[in-house]
Amino acid sequence: MSSPVKVAVLGCGSVGSQVVRLLLEQSADLAARVGAPVELVGVAVRRLDSPREVEVPAGLLTTDAAGLVAREDVDVVVEVIGGIEPARSLILSALEHGASVVSANKALLAEDGATLFEAAEKAGRDLYYEAAVAGAIPILRPLRESLAGDRVTRVLGIVNGTTNFILDKMDTQGSGFAEALGEAQELGYAEADPTADVEGFDAAAKAAILASLAFHSRVTAADVHREGIAEVSAADVASAREMGCVVKLLAICELRPDPEDPTQEAVAARVHPAMIPRSHPLASVREAYNAVFVESDAAGQLMFYGPGAGGSPTASAVLGDLVTVARNRRAGTRGAGESAYADRPVLPMGLTRTRYHVAIDVDDRAGVLASVAQAFAEHGVSIQTVRQEGRDDDAQLVVVSHAATDAQLSATVDHLRGMEIVREVTSVMRVEGADE
Amino acid sequence: MSSPVKVAVLGCGSVGSQVVRLLLEQSADLAARVGAPVELVGVAVRRLDSPREVEVPAGLLTTDAAGLVAREDVDVVVEVIGGIEPARSLILSALEHGASVVSANKALLAEDGATLFEAAEKAGRDLYYEAAVAGAIPILRPLRESLAGDRVTRVLGIVNGTTNFILDKMDTQGSGFAEALGEAQELGYAEADPTADVEGFDAAAKAAILASLAFHSRVTAADVHREGIAEVSAADVASAREMGCVVKLLAICELRPDPEDPTQEAVAARVHPAMIPRSHPLASVREAYNAVFVESDAAGQLMFYGPGAGGSPTASAVLGDLVTVARNRRAGTRGAGESAYADRPVLPMGLTRTRYHVAIDVDDRAGVLASVAQAFAEHGVSIQTVRQEGRDDDAQLVVVSHAATDAQLSATVDHLRGMEIVREVTSVMRVEGADE
Numbered sequence: 023m024s025s026p027v028k029v030a031v032l033g034c035g036s037v038g039s040q041v042v043r044l045l046l047e048q049s050a051d052l053a054a055r056v057g058a059p060v061e062l063v064g065v066a067v068r069r070l071d072s073p074r075e076v077e078v079p080a081g082l083l084t085t086d087a088a089g090l091v092a093r094e095d096v097d098v099v100v101e102v103i104g105g106i107e108p109a110r111s112l113i114l115s116a117l118e119h120g121a122s123v124v125s126a127n128k129a130l131l132a133e134d135g136a137t138l139f140e141a142a143e144k145a146g147r148d149l150y151y152e153a154a155v156a157g158a159i160p161i162l163r164p165l166r167e168s169l170a171g172d173r174v175t176r177v178l179g180i181v182n183g184t185t186n187f188i189l190d191k192m193d194t195q196g197s198g199f200a201e202a203l204g205e206a207q208e209l210g211y212a213e214a215d216p217t218a219d220v221e222g223f224d225a226a227a228k229a230a231i232l233a234s235l236a237f238h239s240r241v242t243a244a245d246v247h248r249e250g251i252a253e254v255s256a257a258d259v260a261s262a263r264e265m266g267c268v269v270k271l272l273a274i275c276e277l278r279p280d281p282e283d284p285t286q287e288a289v290a291a292r293v294h295p296a297m298i299p300r301s302h303p304l305a306s307v308r309e310a311y312n313a314v315f316v317e318s319d320a321a322g323q324l325m326f327y328g329p330g331a332g333g334s335p336t337a338s339a340v341l342g343d344l345v346t347v348a349r350n351r352r353a354g355t356r357g358a359g360e361s362a363y364a365d366r367p368v369l370p371m372g373l374t375r376t377r378y379h380v381a382i383d384v385d386d387r388a389g390v391l392a393s394v395a396q397a398f399a400e401h402g403v404s405i406q407t408v409r410q411e412g413r414d415d416d417a418q419l420v421v422v423s424h425a426a427t428d429a430q431l432s433a434t435v436d437h438l439r440g441m442e443i444v445r446e447v448t449s450v451m452r453v454e455g456a457d458e
Numbered sequence: 459m460s461s462p463v464k465v466a467v468l469g470c471g472s473v474g475s476q477v478v479r480l481l482l483e484q485s486a487d488l489a490a491r492v493g494a495p496v497e498l499v500g501v502a503v504r505r506l507d508s509p510r511e512v513e514v515p516a517g518l519l520t521t522d523a524a525g526l527v528a529r530e531d532v533d534v535v536v537e538v539i540g541g542i543e544p545a546r547s548l549i550l551s552a553l554e555h556g557a558s559v560v561s562a563n564k565a566l567l568a569e570d571g572a573t574l575f576e577a578a579e580k581a582g583r584d585l586y587y588e589a590a591v592a593g594a595i596p597i598l599r600p601l602r603e604s605l606a607g608d609r610v611t612r613v614l615g616i617v618n619g620t621t622n623f624i625l626d627k628m629d630t631q632g633s634g635f636a637e638a639l640g641e642a643q644e645l646g647y648a649e650a651d652p653t654a655d656v657e658g659f660d661a662a663a664k665a666a667i668l669a670s671l672a673f674h675s676r677v678t679a680a681d682v683h684r685e686g687i688a689e690v691s692a693a694d695v696a697s698a699r700e701m702g703c704v705v706k707l708l709a710i711c712e713l714r715p716d717p718e719d720p721t722q723e724a725v726a727a728r729v730h731p732a733m734i735p736r737s738h739p740l741a742s743v744r745e746a747y748n749a750v751f752v753e754s755d756a757a758g759q760l761m762f763y764g765p766g767a768g769g770s771p772t773a774s775a776v777l778g779d780l781v782t783v784a785r786n787r788r789a790g791t792r793g794a795g796e797s798a799y800a801d802r803p804v805l806p807m808g809l810t811r812t813r814y815h816v817a818i819d820v821d822d823r824a825g826v827l828a829s830v831a832q833a834f835a836e837h838g839v840s841i842q843t844v845r846q847e848g849r850d851d852d853a854q855l856v857v858v859s860h861a862a863t864d865a866q867l868s869a870t871v872d873h874l875r876g877m878e879i880v881r882e883v884t885s886v887m888r889v890e891g892a893d894e
Binding site: 319 | 487491594605606757764765770776777778790
């Protein structure tokens with residue numbers, strides 16, 4: 023048989039330990055699929071004596087990650103450390119020293135993918151990162167390869183398992199946000215510091231990666247409008263339920279006409295909680311699962327569903343990339359590199375078209391509905407439905423708008439807040455997945 | 459820019475015409491993604507003057523398919539004729555003459571894929587066929603690449619849109635089979651001769667292709683146990699509904715312990731109508747949509763959903779393959795070829811473990827239930843539930859079994875049919891997607 027493909031793994035946490043386990047347990051199958059043995063030659067860790075989920079063979083553990091990626095005999099470096107540094111420097115060094123790279127690092131790819139892609143291009147090596155988005159779900163490869171002959175117009179997904187778990191508990195158990203977060207933390211679905219998940223940073227990084235691939239343009243995390251779920255209340259979830267909707271944290275990437283040049287198209291990318299109809303396929307995504315909905319001109323609507331996180335599912339995605347990269351090395355070639363030829367501009371959120379659900383506590387007197395409707399009209403926002411509920415001397419209005427620019431809608435809400443008859447705007451949430 | 463990649467298309471029916479349309483309309487994007495212009499150099503058709511959905515540029519139409527595939531300047535041949543011959547001879551000739559091939563031909567790949575793969579291997583060319591299974595849904599590439607580092611244990615899918623449309627109408631409108639088939643034919647979802655769809659031949663071909671890729675073994679259509687939906691009655695569908703189930707035509711490919719050598723694994727592949735719980739993700743696949751559920755050791759459960767047929771969705775899958783194949787040619791390489799290293803045996807249906815739902819008209823007298831239960835027990839089949847409904851002097855028993863071999867279950871049903879107290883076995887259907 024051919025000479026082995028030598029693999030170094032950076033990081034041995036929940037994903038890294040499962041990568042190591044699969045490399046050892048599936049070695050016969052991996053060899054058959056690659057056409058050469060796949061040999062684990064080193065695992066870089068912070069401390070040699072930390073407890074681990076897998077027994078790493080003696081002599082393979084090292085704290086010298088920089089030395090490991092620079093080894094001349096390493097063919098593939100698997101980076102599952104996460105974070106910006108030292109991950110970026112290690113990946114760049116690995117590429118410079120001739121290794122191909124498989125990474126699960128969404129934060130780094132979304133912040134500074136361009137630097138990595140350029141280094142891979144220069145080195146003539148592969149950089150694969152399926153595991154960076156939606157865990158085990160094959161979504162990047164379908165976007166970059168299966169749909170390469172189609173024109174993708176929209177990617178709509180639930181790409182963060184922690185927030186989906188929390189929102190699902192709020193929906194099914196009627197819990198408040200804090201209570202559902204506590205349950206997620208107890209069960210290991212949320213970290214002690216849940217900021218990255220709850221505030222939408224994790225989903226925004228994934229949205230940037232998805233938008234870049236779908237629209238052949240460079241989109242970074244900073245280009246993605248981001249709102250988390252910390253402000254979502256039990257009342258919002260109940261209100262969604264009354265409308266036949268459910269609240270989900272969505273990552274939405276769309277191709278839109280460029281308002282500065284309507285012959286061109288621009289990219290809009292955003293992450294925020296939204297109400298979607300219960301009949302929408304994404305509405306039935308429960309617990310910590312992920313799902314990504316893709317719309318394209320020729321294929322129509324596709325959906326990809328599965329576990330979005332976890333050591334073992336993420337390791338499955340890493341190993342799939344590893345087999346491809348190893349095959350490419352054996353064939354003396356590389357896969358498709360970055361595709362950013364379309365170089366589309368990114369629309370600011372204000373220009374993005376959305377729909378709003380607005381709940382307003384108002385004085386219960388004649389003419390209130392007319393005044394509120396007038397406020398919407400003044401900002402060019404058309405109302406789809408209004409529901410009015412009287413309670414003693416005050417009343418609640420629930421307005422759902424037709425699609426308008428986010429700037430128009432946001433100005434409408436500011437206007438409402440300044441009106442004398444409006445006691446409080448109790449809830450503002452976007453509505454997605456229904457007809458405009 | 460580089461010299462063009464020259465493409466010949468065989469067939470200009472509903473899929474071929476959409477392939478031609480996309481090649482012409484998306485040429486700028488295709489060139490950017492491939493790194494070279496993609497040039498349509500010929501379209502082989504049966505008659506030059508047939509009406510077509512697309513205007514093929516003058517001079518490109520030819521009735522000489524054999525001459526087209528033998529042209530020295532053709533880089534990629536797209537075969538969307540379907541059927542065994544002349545498709546096979548044309549593909550083999552194309553490979554011999556140095557072209558790579560993209561095919562949507564499930565029947566041919568399921569009957570004689572081995573001949574094609576060997577020819578591609580010998581020629582050092584690519585043979586891609588994403589469009590052969592589940593239309594636009596990227597399922598073959600995820601199986602052959604994304605999950606290449608994982609161990610797939612089960613593929614369960616709705617892979618025929620026509621039969622799903624019929625069963626969906628029977629479920630939602632209470633129609634009988636003939637009526638629902640008529641509606642499908644009127645709407646263009648079923649052909650005038652619906653045999654290939656209704657009798658499960660189409661689904662069985664797709665099951666063979668899925669099983670081959672999932673389990674790295676050669677599985678042909680003849681290896682797949684096949685039952686169609688023509689015998690599914692309105693009563694079956696109603697009975698499923700009472701159980702909280704829905705009837706779907708499923709393609710099921712499983713890895714099972716080999717009974718002849720329990721240290722080894724064998725492949726079981728089958729297509730038949732089955733009841734699945736309404737809570738199962740496949741239960742909500744409506745109309746002519748397709749969905750494929752994949753279970754693997756590390757990734758867990760994944761689902762892929764989308765339009766399973768139609769000219770434009772199928773053309774999307776063809777074009778995705780075309781971009782990959784064209785990139786490979788430009789790089790002087792090829793993608794992964796056939797992976798049949800595991801060479802697992804195929805289990806006969808009798809050894810496959812399934813569950814049965816059996817409805818029996820019996821005499822309404824004492825001891826009937828005991829006798830029926832005894833018949834199940836004699837064949838080693840354990841009963842999960844029995845429901846008894848008395849009507850005048852006869853009664854109906856509905857039995858749902860635990861998992862047993864199909865041979866045991868089938869012998870039980872034969873036994874029941876021979877019993878004096880049994881007036882008629884009115885319905886026999888397998889139950890899938892629930893706990894055993």
